[in-house]
Amino acid sequence: QVHLVESGGGLVKPGGSLRLSCGASGIAFGDKYMGWIRQAPGKGLEWVSFIDGTQTIIYYTDSVKGRFTISRDNAKNSLFLQMSNLRIEDTAIYYCARAPRGFGDSWGLGTLVTVSS
Amino acid sequence: DIQMTQSPSTLSASVGDRVAVTCRASQDISRWLAWYQQKPGKAPKLLIYDASILQSGVPSRFSGSGSGTEFTLTINSLQPDDFATYYCQQYNSYPYTFGQGTKLEIK
Numbered sequence: 069q070v071h072l073v074e075s076g077g078g079l080v081k082p083g084g085s086l087r088l089s090c091g092a093s094g095i096a097f098g099d100k101y102m103g104w105i106r107q108a109p110g111k112g113l114e115w116v117s118f119i120d121g122t123q124t125i126i127y128y129t130d131s132v133k134g135r136f137t138i139s140r141d142n143a144k145n146s147l148f149l150q151m152s153n154l155r156i157e158d159t160a161i162y163y164c165a166r167a168p169r170g171f172g173d174s175w176g177l178g179t180l181v182t183v184s185s
Numbered sequence: 186d187i188q189m190t191q192s193p194s195t196l197s198a199s200v201g202d203r204v205a206v207t208c209r210a211s212q213d214i215s216r217w218l219a220w221y222q223q224k225p226g227k228a229p230k231l232l233i234y235d236a237s238i239l240q241s242g243v244p245s246r247f248s249g250s251g252s253g254t255e256f257t258l259t260i261n262s263l264q265p266d267d268f269a270t271y272y273c274q275q276y277n278s279y280p281y282t283f284g285q286g287t288k289l290e291i292k
Contacts, residue, residue: 112283112284171276177228
């Protein structure tokens, strides 16, 4: 049974930074694509970023390029999203997901990021 | 970017009904489409991938069809647990994009 748990969300001022973490258990983490998907309050879903097992293939949606950095520690079965220069429009629930081929087949419960002054 | 358009945005139905949700892509995505179910306050759950392959553990009353630009999620014999919001997502090309969602409500 795949189990993903996000942490690190919270309230931050515009221009601030946060680091999200996702711990994984129950999967062979190292060889799986993993990613972050967000959902603004009352809105739909958006792929933010994903990364392959060797950190060779990395994708960012245009709106976060240059501000967000995805990484992983396969030895610790962990996925990270370093977010800087946060904007109000980055406010959302951020989900960690296993994404073997571009779709999320297992999801965490999500962590809420609120950007507000 | 590939635009994904779902219809209808809201669907009212009763337990036992058969319902269908349509997802249209702005360009050919072959069969690279997934469907998710999301309930309030919960993470999305994968139902179908590659347009028609049922994810393990998903009831067989869910089915998917289509290829190219038009896809359908069908739910046979609606159960109370099925009332939720449904999203499609293409993974043919970057950026991977979702439809805007279809809310399935109890009539």
